[in-house]
Amino acid sequence: MFNLDVPPGGYAWWYVDGVSDCGTRAISVIGFIGSVFSPWYHWSGRGNPANNCCINVATYGRGGRFTMTDRGQAALVQRSDSLQVGPSIMHWNGKELIIEVEEISSLPLVSRIQGQIIVTPSAITEVELPLTQDGAHVWRPFAPTARIKVNLNSHGWQFEGHGYFDANFGTRPLEEDFSYWTWGRYPTAKGASCFYDAQRRDGTVLDTAIAFDPQGIATHLDAPGRQPLRRTLWALRRETRADPGTKPRQIKSMLDAPFYSRSVVETTVNGETVRGVHEALDLDRWANPLLKPMVAVRVPRRRNWIF
Structure with missing residues (x-):
């Protein structure tokens, strides 16, 4: 699951999110090798992905915090069943x-953010989806349907809710092959629905809708088209799948950056109203070199580490 050899210029990330049953709190955790959103990896020339790794943790709600420390190769330990980056x-x-x-x-x-997060899938899927026609980017949804239990060291940051676990792997920078994408995962009465839509640089589009049952069995979902969401505070364009005549809406803001948005969204798909986690990513904006110094303020670099 974690013992992956990432080639020069490439990346891998393992992503977890969860939303509390009450809807007031949410969390995301991303383990990166070749951190695609680290300006330090970009500035390094992307020659050694292992030298730009991190475990990014963000909590959303009252007292929410954000941590994304870019670490060197000395901090990385990979095994088949684990990924350790520093502490x-x-x-x-x-x-x-x-x-x-x-x-x-x-x-x-x-x-300091300390504690434990446990993700319990209903099943592990066998799905692996190439995001480009040559397979240079791959999505691996391990657990579209899961429960999450969060126990962190701050008052109120102990909750349970619906969760999710996936991974993405690639051999080239995202901005080289994509200009824009949206992704969403929505718990449903029968499991979960996931949407992955992207505009590729070669002029083709990714147009994916998959339904997962609690046993992890995936089937093609005959989903409606994309409908616009209100733009973010950074005027980032957003859209998600929604039935004709309905309007998706943001329920909770999670991460709002100049090039990236993550939020809890309510939409209606095939007559069912669902709430789940949605992201929009503008890779034209991320490719702008003027943006990298801004991001570096939020992503400090710590090269050395001793276990």
């Missing part, structure tokens, strides 16, 4: 993904 580790025990977090959040709430 934090993601470990698969055969039934659950257990994440032990030990990080320092960035401005404005500089503080």
